[in-house]
Amino acid sequence: MTTxxxxxEEFRCRAIRDxxxxxxxxxxxxxxxxxxxxxxxxVAKGTLYLYFRSRDEIIEKTIGAAxxxxxxxxxxxxxxxxxxxxxxxxxRVLTAEFAYFDENRDFFRLYFASGEYSEDRRLRQSRRxxxxxxxLVGLIESGRRRGELKSLDSxxxxxxxxxxxxxxxxxxxxxxEPPPPESDARFLSEVLCSGLAARRVEx
Amino acid sequence: MTTxxxxxEEFRCRAIRDxxxxxxxxxxxxxxxxxxxxxxxxVAKGTLYLYFRSRDEIIEKTIGAAxxxxxxxxxxxxxxxxxxxxxxxxxRVLTAEFAYFDENRDFFRLYFASGEYSEDRRLRQSRRxxxxxxxLVGLIESGRRRGELKSLDSxxxxxxxxxxxxxxxxxxxxxxEPPPPESDARFLSEVLCSGLAARRVEx
Amino acid sequence: MTTxxxxxEEFRCRAIRDxxxxxxxxxxxxxxxxxxxxxxxxVAKGTLYLYFRSRDEIIEKTIGAAxxxxxxxxxxxxxxxxxxxxxxxxxRVLTAEFAYFDENRDFFRLYFASGEYSEDRRLRQSRRxxxxxxxLVGLIESGRRRGELKSLDSxxxxxxxxxxxxxxxxxxxxxxEPPPPESDARFLSEVLCSGLAARRVEx
Amino acid sequence: MTTxxxxxEEFRCRAIRDxxxxxxxxxxxxxxxxxxxxxxxxVAKGTLYLYFRSRDEIIEKTIGAAxxxxxxxxxxxxxxxxxxxxxxxxxRVLTAEFAYFDENRDFFRLYFASGEYSEDRRLRQSRRxxxxxxxLVGLIESGRRRGELKSLDSxxxxxxxxxxxxxxxxxxxxxxEPPPPESDARFLSEVLCSGLAARRVEx
DNA sequence: TATGAATGAGAATTCATTCAT
DNA sequence: GATGAATGAATTCTCATTCAT
Numbered sequence: 001m002t003t004x005x006x007x008x009e010e011f012r013c014r015a016i017r018d019x020x021x022x023x024x025x026x027x028x029x030x031x032x033x034x035x036x037x038x039x040x041x042x043v044a045k046g047t048l049y050l051y052f053r054s055r056d057e058i059i060e061k062t063i064g065a066a067x068x069x070x071x072x073x074x075x076x077x078x079x080x081x082x083x084x085x086x087x088x089x090x091x092r093v094l095t096a097e098f099a100y101f102d103e104n105r106d107f108f109r110l111y112f113a114s115g116e117y118s119e120d121r122r123l124r125q126s127r128r129x130x131x132x133x134x135x136l137v138g139l140i141e142s143g144r145r146r147g148e149l150k151s152l153d154s155x156x157x158x159x160x161x162x163x164x165x166x167x168x169x170x171x172x173x174x175x176x177e178p179p180p181p182e183s184d185a186r187f188l189s190e191v192l193c194s195g196l197a198a199r200r201v202e203x
Numbered sequence: 204m205t206t207x208x209x210x211x212e213e214f215r216c217r218a219i220r221d222x223x224x225x226x227x228x229x230x231x232x233x234x235x236x237x238x239x240x241x242x243x244x245x246v247a248k249g250t251l252y253l254y255f256r257s258r259d260e261i262i263e264k265t266i267g268a269a270x271x272x273x274x275x276x277x278x279x280x281x282x283x284x285x286x287x288x289x290x291x292x293x294x295r296v297l298t299a300e301f302a303y304f305d306e307n308r309d310f311f312r313l314y315f316a317s318g319e320y321s322e323d324r325r326l327r328q329s330r331r332x333x334x335x336x337x338x339l340v341g342l343i344e345s346g347r348r349r350g351e352l353k354s355l356d357s358x359x360x361x362x363x364x365x366x367x368x369x370x371x372x373x374x375x376x377x378x379x380e381p382p383p384p385e386s387d388a389r390f391l392s393e394v395l396c397s398g399l400a401a402r403r404v405e406x
Numbered sequence: 407m408t409t410x411x412x413x414x415e416e417f418r419c420r421a422i423r424d425x426x427x428x429x430x431x432x433x434x435x436x437x438x439x440x441x442x443x444x445x446x447x448x449v450a451k452g453t454l455y456l457y458f459r460s461r462d463e464i465i466e467k468t469i470g471a472a473x474x475x476x477x478x479x480x481x482x483x484x485x486x487x488x489x490x491x492x493x494x495x496x497x498r499v500l501t502a503e504f505a506y507f508d509e510n511r512d513f514f515r516l517y518f519a520s521g522e523y524s525e526d527r528r529l530r531q532s533r534r535x536x537x538x539x540x541x542l543v544g545l546i547e548s549g550r551r552r553g554e555l556k557s558l559d560s561x562x563x564x565x566x567x568x569x570x571x572x573x574x575x576x577x578x579x580x581x582x583e584p585p586p587p588e589s590d591a592r593f594l595s596e597v598l599c600s601g602l603a604a605r606r607v608e609x
Numbered sequence: 610m611t612t613x614x615x616x617x618e619e620f621r622c623r624a625i626r627d628x629x630x631x632x633x634x635x636x637x638x639x640x641x642x643x644x645x646x647x648x649x650x651x652v653a654k655g656t657l658y659l660y661f662r663s664r665d666e667i668i669e670k671t672i673g674a675a676x677x678x679x680x681x682x683x684x685x686x687x688x689x690x691x692x693x694x695x696x697x698x699x700x701r702v703l704t705a706e707f708a709y710f711d712e713n714r715d716f717f718r719l720y721f722a723s724g725e726y727s728e729d730r731r732l733r734q735s736r737r738x739x740x741x742x743x744x745l746v747g748l749i750e751s752g753r754r755r756g757e758l759k760s761l762d763s764x765x766x767x768x769x770x771x772x773x774x775x776x777x778x779x780x781x782x783x784x785x786e787p788p789p790p791e792s793d794a795r796f797l798s799e800v801l802c803s804g805l806a807a808r809r810v811e812x
Numbered sequence: 813t814a815t816g817a818a819t820g821a822g823a824a825t826t827c828a829t830t831c832a833t
Numbered sequence: 834g835a836t837g838a839a840t841g842a843a844t845t846c847t848c849a850t851t852c853a854t
Binding site: 147149153164197 | 360366396
Binding site for chain 3: 776
């Protein structure tokens, strides 16, 4: 059973993480101070330490929860696309990803900031990146099983897709008026599926 | 004429930047202290301030010089590939990029770290990113002029290529025994040129 | 209403200023470090920064508060002397000034130290000096209105009085056994009122 | 005999002191760095240490030489006035003092800065202040011997005169268009000789 | 539980002094 | 003698963490 205590605890934790997300989005990962987060959350500094062991844990869990959230969305997009052809499924997943970043610039900044090197953090975060990659691998594998795709190293392909998407997101963020998410998603999906090369009739 | 003083100055600056590069690679962008850098460079803390105005300037210039170095290498790879077919030129550029990161794990870490969000820093660094993108745009445009490539938004394509390469580099770094640079380069070049989809005879 | 928080804040600020006063008295204006002041105040260094923005602000406010304190005392002395003859009023003001410095050697040192040249500091402090001068001008003007004094440039006179008093204070500080404040006050008051010249019957 | 070496040495020392005087006048006693002084003097930093043992010695000797210079001028003014009546002699000395400061704003700043508290410095400088006071004492005593002045504590009087003059100088410095030196000198001389009080026929 | 004042280790920066050239 | 690059101790300021209320 979930006690009232646990409910309150979870509520507070989320409020703090949300505040941290906003502050990190605004000031960057290392520049976000515990003071900033407490003020943004509307609680006293000491309170943070009732729910988290350290500043690092706040940052860690904030990034973790945000990435989990993104992955869940992408998963839903991929799942819903379960049976359709690969290129449409991919397009849908990418659209979900682009749209998510458009809605969450703060999150985006944090997401990229989280790439900042730190041996410890990277190791702890890499599990999430793996999940993201595994989603894409699953999508590719299922396309291959249906004969839609070439036989290829699906993990390498997944990584390439994730990276290409990431940089397109970066561009979207910097642009005053980014194209609709669907546009970038279709573009990338097409390049990836049919390539850049002009079609030649296969001998 | 280049005076002796200027030579010494440039030499010292480079030594300090090299030290900073190693320290940042080891400890991360924000964790690298002025003490660390001085110790690594084998000079006194005050000496750093003879050549740089502040810690921030050291970091800035270190990243800048390293990225310039990479871009110059990539440019050489692309230039040398001037006349060849697009897929080979792309492969050569990507090989150069992958090889560079293999040789410079420290730099790699710094390069990704430099993605850390900071409005100021990002803006100042973005010029270099643009140069990288422009290189790829040039490559694509020349492929298109020769009729090798479809008509497409070459900037979007360049960004996607850069991102895909970046994440493959990431994987290389994490792997104990990454495949040779040529392998990843050929893989990505092929995916990008001819797409993931199984070949179907058109119409 | 004055909240408890404000009371505590004011109390702490005063304690820090008092500590700063002692340290500056002991070590001089520029030699007084933040560490010194914190130690003297019996608080941690960081605490100072909860109440003051910078070392400079501590010094500034410390001098300012001390001078305000002196001016208030002198004003009380001058006010109390409101109706009496000029020479007695002046004597009372000077006695108050001398006595104040006797009680506050530290302050005295700081007061003179505050003369240290610094365009900014001087300008900010000059308001207080003006108040001091204005007090004396008021005293002189009221003496003139009562026909006790010659018609003269009362501001120049006030400045001369302030300066003369200052240097007598300096001497008091250096002497092992200075004469009672009343003695110097009477001396200066007499010189200023009736002059150094032997009396001649005016033809 | 004065060797060439000594001539060069004295020349260099003076050049450095002059530079120090200007820098201190511009930046204040504690803010004037060895770098500043060397740059102003047009020599290398190390050179300063060939002629002075430390920064402190430079400051010390600079102040000392400047004050000696002033005292010599005042002495000349007082000497020249040897036989005249006291009030005229005093007026001449004060005129010389005011004029000197008008010509040397940098010096003035330094002179006041030198009042900055520092037990050591004060003691070393006090000899010069004594000389200044002794000059005035001499002037007063000679006036008394001629029956021009009341019988009074001539040292106290000398100190009061010095202080009054100092603050009038301060005012001159701050004013855009100070009155001619003679004006302030006459004013102060008159106040001091015949007092502020309206003349009453002595019963 | 919640608070927020206090802490103090740690970071960046300055500058008097030295010393190899 | 003269130089000025190099030094590193000393200084100011920041901020994660604690703890008495």
